[in-house]
Amino acid sequence: MPKFAANLSFxxxxxxxxxxxxxxxxxxxxxxxxxxxxxxxxxxxxxxxKAADVEQVLFNLPPGDWANGERGLACLxxxxxxxxxxxxxxxxxxxxxxxxxxxxxAGLRPWAVAEAELEAVYVANLRHAxxxxxxxxxxxxxxxxxxxxxxxxxxxxxxxxxxRLIESIDxxxxxxxxxxxxxxxxxxxxxxxxxxxxxxxxHVQIADNPGRHEPGTGEINxxxxxxxxxxxxxxxxxxxxxxxxxxxxxxxxWMPK
Ligand SMILES: O=C(O)C(=O)[C@@H](O)CO
Ligand SMILES: [Mg+2]
Numbered sequence: 001m002p003k004f005a006a007n008l009s010f011x012x013x014x015x016x017x018x019x020x021x022x023x024x025x026x027x028x029x030x031x032x033x034x035x036x037x038x039x040x041x042x043x044x045x046x047x048x049x050k051a052a053d054v055e056q057v058l059f060n061l062p063p064g065d066w067a068n069g070e071r072g073l074a075c076l077x078x079x080x081x082x083x084x085x086x087x088x089x090x091x092x093x094x095x096x097x098x099x100x101x102x103x104x105x106a107g108l109r110p111w112a113v114a115e116a117e118l119e120a121v122y123v124a125n126l127r128h129a130x131x132x133x134x135x136x137x138x139x140x141x142x143x144x145x146x147x148x149x150x151x152x153x154x155x156x157x158x159x160x161x162x163x164r165l166i167e168s169i170d171x172x173x174x175x176x177x178x179x180x181x182x183x184x185x186x187x188x189x190x191x192x193x194x195x196x197x198x199x200x201x202x203h204v205q206i207a208d209n210p211g212r213h214e215p216g217t218g219e220i221n222x223x224x225x226x227x228x229x230x231x232x233x234x235x236x237x238x239x240x241x242x243x244x245x246x247x248x249x250x251x252x253x254w255m256p257k
Contacts, residue, residue, distance in 0.1 A: 032057060
């Protein structure tokens with residue numbers, strides 16, 4: 001049975017951030033993930049993890065100006081200095097939080113820049129991040145996100161594109177973060193996508209479609225996909241990155257015991 005991590009940017013959001021660690025543990029989660037820890041000192045977050053006795057599974061590199069709509073820096077040619085600073089900041093947090101995975105967001109497509117240049121910048125940035133995170137044995141995740149519903153303009157919006165870029169980056173600690181909600185919107189064919197790419201998958205995230213709510217509220221057959229992951233020997237985490245229909249606790253009935 002897969003290991004489930006609570007995504008604290010989506011779950012338990014009717015409580016302040018630091019409370020969510022304890023609530024996740026009380027609900028049976030042994031790991032947590034979330035978008036960004038940078039509003040709090042790493043040492044404080046480490047205390048919340050320790051007090052709740054949960055593992056820090058994943059967080060994201062600094063994404064640029066999130067409040068003003070930026071969604072990552074990795075493909076942006078004029079932001080490479082800021083990207084490298086973000087790598088150092090995230091590396092410090094990963095060390096203090098004992099976290100082995102970070103997600104590197106690609107950014108929104110700057111329409112005036114040629115695709116070949118965006119790819120070259122992205123590959124160079126990911127190689128840099130991978131080499132820095134290799135120093136602590138951590139993996140950098142590449143996640144295709146649908147640009148049709150949730151993140152219009154997101155540059156890395158294809159599974160095949162992500163896989164091709166991972167091959168070009170050519171670092172063993174760069175892996176695919178397969179968010180099955182996005183993958184369903186992007187192309188569907190989820191079981192085959194898992195099966196064909198299991199060697200590249202470093203992290204999985206889940207939500208149902210449409211609506212991005214709990215498994216069981218939409219069209220995705222999660223019990224079947226969990227059995228596929230089990231059959232293939234997936235030993236990683238599954239991040240619960242969904243918007244509960246009511247409270248988080250009320251919506252946990254989908255989770256296998
Ligand atoms: O939106 C998602 O899906 C994510 O996994 C985030 O890390 C990026 O917004
Ligand atoms: Mg995701």
